[in-house]
Amino acid sequence: MIGDAKMITEKSYKLDTYGNLETNLNNEITYVSPVFCKRFNLSGEEMIGRQLKTVMKFDKRTNKKGVFFTLINSVPCLIKIFHQEDKNIIQIMITGDDVSHSELVSFINSMEMKKYKKKTVEHQRYHFEDIIGNSPAMQRVKELASKIATGNSTILLTGESGTGKELFAQAIHGLSSRKSHSFIAVNCVAIPDELFESELFGYEPGAFSGAKKEGKPGKIELAQNGTLFLDEISELSYQAQGKLLRVLQEREVERLGGTTRKQVDIRIIAATNRDLKKMVDKGEFRQDLYYRLYVFELQIPPLRVRKEDILPLTHFFIDYYNRHFDKEVSYIDSTMEEWLLSYEWPGNVRELKACIERGMNIVEKDTLSLDLLYIQTSSNHASSRIASNNNTTLVSLEDIVQQAEMQAIKEALEQTNGDKMLAAQKLKIHVASLYRKIAKYNLKIK
Template identity: 40%
Template sequence: MSNKAKGKKLDEIVIDNMLISMMEKIFDPIPVPIILIGKNTEVIMINQIFADFLGYPKEQIIGKKVLDVDRNSRFPYVFKNKKAEIAWKHKFENGHTAIVHRIPVLDENGEVLYGFGMVLFQDVEEFKDIIQKNKLLESELSLYKTQLKEIQGAKYSWENIVGESEKILQAKYLAAKAAQTNSNVLLLGKSGTGKELFAHAIHNASNRSHYPFVKVNCAAIPQELLESELFGYEEGAFTGAKKGGKVGKFELANGGSIFLDEIGDMPFKMQAKLLRVLQEKEVERIGSNSPKSIDVRVIAATNQNLEELVAKGQFREDLYYRLNVMSIYIPSLQERKEDIEILAYKLLEKLSNGMGKYVKKISPKTLEYLRGHNWPGNVRELENVLERAINLTDSDTILPVHLPMYITQRTVTKGEGPLRPLKEIIEETEIEVIKRVLERTKGNKQKTAKILNISRSSLYDKIERYGLE
């Protein structure tokens, strides 16, 4: 290196040190914990109040990897994802739970230069006190509005319904058409196929999207409570009735949509009352003699065959035809296996972000097993299998060894793949173990070979064979 280059490098170091020294002078008096992380996740600067909060002298923190200071830190994930985490609840290694910011600072090429961290509230109780002082929970009315918003919001849109198979595209096409009308919609399909996703998307794509979206699971509410849940009651209507009465779900959904899930489980007596609401477009609370007009679009869903229930006398025929204006069948995962790969990767992204693990790949053999399974639990089962796999893997790739045995070691039946060869199982296990030890030794092959009790040449052969460089 030339003297000029050396001088330039030295100048940069001096400037960096001056900048850090200046930042310490600025941030140390501030009574808010602040930390600056380098691009390799080393601690560059921390103010005194943060060092005291962590329980270490500053000189013991500076230069250390952030995970060595707090093993629960999510800064490595923030650097990997390049997305800020604002007002996150975080439990530090010392037991404190706080509300924090984690912000990656990027250069003009989008690469991470630094990470900036700040503790907004040093414990959750402090956060709650601030909320109360600002009167965010001032009255029952504000709490009621918050709860109402939670039950009214339709969270999903067409983008959340993943797949390119003909059957799922046909279902989306029909649903999009239904969204442009005010007609009732009946969603049919097995459990776990995504009927609720379709209900959300239909509401969000309709002219009712700015009005409430209210969900009711007809199978989850006891029969004796279902009428009061759906239609509400007046004060004093029965023993134990709340003072002031209660607004029913249909009134809450006025102007918007109500999603009646598991409609096939609705008691026969209630079916007659629901039919009247659909015909007359009005509801009457229990204990009231004055009906109220409502404007609600009903989106119903069931995994049962309603025509069979009608034939058995278990579901009203007139109600069935009233609901079955726009009937949409949601295909099972077994009927659209060509969507499994794209679905798996979409779910993997969602789960990885939620769990804070950098799992981004699925090996070709793993995908083969996923496509070979029948998926009786549909998309919900696939999501559970992937969540389990993410918990098991120590790398960024899901391998067959991370799948449940009922998927990888199924018996040979018509239409399914063969049992796994022993050689394949051994190779996958070798790959996973070598990866794990290399990560632990930070790529030191001599230490890795010693831990695995194999020669270095044998380790190099396996690394080259499995493409683990």
């Protein structure tokens, strides 16, 4: 007899020619479709509760958009994995009974090509379904974001650093009518004031010494018909804010050294982790630009107010690093789970992702535990209570190197009164590299 009724109830997926199965987030099989059992001559009853890897093994390094090549009961096939909030659905796409092995391989390659083409054309990677988290707070934001995505209005994304503002910007672009055009992201911290115009507006051949002889289009021109994402907009100088405002008002750009103005059709999505209104009140941000940007404000909540999202995000990142590091982690231990849920996450999702990455680098078995995370303990959060029991006060080498690098950059800038060219010379690095590091560490330069 085949298992209980729930197990054999057929579920309707778009492609159920070859069957499908489901697992929970620990990779235990929870459902097997009758088509699957028949196709692969396997008993559903025996499969429920088993680890997925005992039924099919696949090389996670060959991940092609969640599509893998595998053998099921000695039959070669292609499977696609859909990750959902509380389960994974494994859809059998095609089996070797129907096509030759070489056809399967060329199918995988064509999927890879499509992915490549999509990336180069759109410069856009994330969609709403990639934004993990279904807490009520996130549901509200996603709902509002998808409503306003289809319009053309300017959007201001606010929220603490690492909450996923850029993810939302990309997803909004992906849902808009501009999705087949470029998504161009500009990190405003990384653009020095003196390069603002050439970066944003572009320049004509010979516009200034050191310019490329063929000229260069600016980011605004590159975003034509698409979306221009202005990250950390609060960091633009007052002067640069004025220049940006003019483009937003006139919807025209002129390259440096050019003589003609070009109409631009772009949607602006700006993001900030600072309180722009306060900056306006203090005279640090232009009021006119603020009101241009403040058409729709989308506030991305910090992770600590949506604790329901922590475990789904954790499993999502474990799965991500399983594929990248070729690991087979399926569990987190209870001490780690307790810590994850009690920690305040000041660095939000970015911090959680880095934390999981650290553990995934060194984990050897199938369970991630707190002692693998090398958490810096402090007296004021729950980790200290839990971690101190496990003597985990180590800091990773990468953290130490980054701290030292940050300190050296701060000192060089102080000694040169903020002159980045001189500071770069002192540090013996290229000035572009200095700008990148300033942006990376989010250093505020006076």
